[in-house]
Amino acid sequence: MNLNQANATGMTSPRTLQRLIDRLLDKGITDERVLRAMESIPRHLFVDASLKHLAYEDMSLPIGKRQTISQPFVVARMTQAVLEVPNVSSVLEIGTGSGYQAAILSRIIASVYSVERIHSLSWQARKQMRQLGIHNVKLKFGDGQEGWEEYAPFDVIMFTASARRVPTPLLEQLSDHGRIIMPRVSRTGQELVFMQRSEAGWKEEIVQPVVFVPVLTGTEY
Ligand code: SAH
Numbered sequence: 467m468n469l470n471q472a473n474a475t476g477m478t479s480p481r482t483l484q485r486l487i488d489r490l491l492d493k494g495i496t497d498e499r500v501l502r503a504m505e506s507i508p509r510h511l512f513v514d515a516s517l518k519h520l521a522y523e524d525m526s527l528p529i530g531k532r533q534t535i536s537q538p539f540v541v542a543r544m545t546q547a548v549l550e551v552p553n554v555s556s557v558l559e560i561g562t563g564s565g566y567q568a569a570i571l572s573r574i575i576a577s578v579y580s581v582e583r584i585h586s587l588s589w590q591a592r593k594q595m596r597q598l599g600i601h602n603v604k605l606k607f608g609d610g611q612e613g614w615e616e617y618a619p620f621d622v623i624m625f626t627a628s629a630r631r632v633p634t635p636l637l638e639q640l641s642d643h644g645r646i647i648m649p650r651v652s653r654t655g656q657e658l659v660f661m662q663r664s665e666a667g668w669k670e671e672i673v674q675p676v677v678f679v680p681v682l683t684g685t686e687y
Contacts, residue, residue: 482522486538489524495542497549503573504542509535511594512564526677531584533679535564536626540658540676544624544647545570547660547673551645554621558639560610560681561626565591568603578603579617581610585687609684613639625649628656629681649678 487501495501510521512535517527526534536544548557548571555576559568562582568591571578580603582588588607595603606614611633613623618639623632625648632646640646646661658673 486522486524490539490542493539495546497546499549499574500542500545503545503570504538506573507569509538509566512566529564531587533563533587535566541567541570547647548622549574551621556620557622557624558614558620559624559626562588562591562605563626565594567626569595569598569600572600572603576602579614581606581608581614583609583682583685607685611681611683615639620644622647625681626678627681628678649676
């Protein structure tokens with residue numbers, strides 16, 4: 467397949483992708499494993515055909531059902547934060563959405579679990595994982611605020627929807643030295659926070675302002 471054919475089928479040109487990777491580097495994503503994962507997962511496969519030309523811009527995009535696929539920089543930043551946890555081997559994501567974040571994690575982490583409360587999105591993400599031959603991501607349709615007890619504890623629990631606080635079942639499903647990554651609702655908006663559990667208690671790092679769709683309760687079709 468030559469480059470023109472590749473573009474006609476909606477694939478990206480190496481140049482568009484390289485521009486995105488350069489931008490991530492400029493913005494402080496230095497972990498090679500993250501950059502390689504971002505290079506290897508075609509983001510255009512996770513958005514609607516009509517938005518494919520924007521797939522490698524550093525912006526969030528609608529994925530239907532009033533939800534969005536996160537901005538690539540934020541995906542990269544959150545993934546880099548996962549890798550800061552020593553010996554991390556399992557991650558639980560709350561909010562599968564398009565499945566893009568989970569697919570990126572699958573390239574780096576042994577076991578990825580992700581829960582989504584909207585049935586059609588979960589179904590679509592499952593199809594996408596199969597098409598990409600990704601076998602280390604387990605997807606569940608349900609309310610992620612309950613976690614996924616069967617596979618707990620998790621080294622990292624990552625929210626890709628915003629919330630005021632961490633629901634108790636999730637605190638119980640985090641490993642002893644685990645980390646929670648979440649867009650937290652504050653008085654002034656939302657901020658990305660990393661919360662690290664240790665013997666001495668919780669340590670918190672506020673990273674930057676972000677905009678995510680909210681965590682909602684229950685499920686829908
Ligand atoms: N990680 C996604 C971004 C998803 S947007 C991606 O890479 O595309 C946030 C998602 O969180 C939405 O799909 C929304 O339906 C889901 N969500 C919101 N509240 C939830 C809950 N309680 N449990 C599970 N998923 C939830």
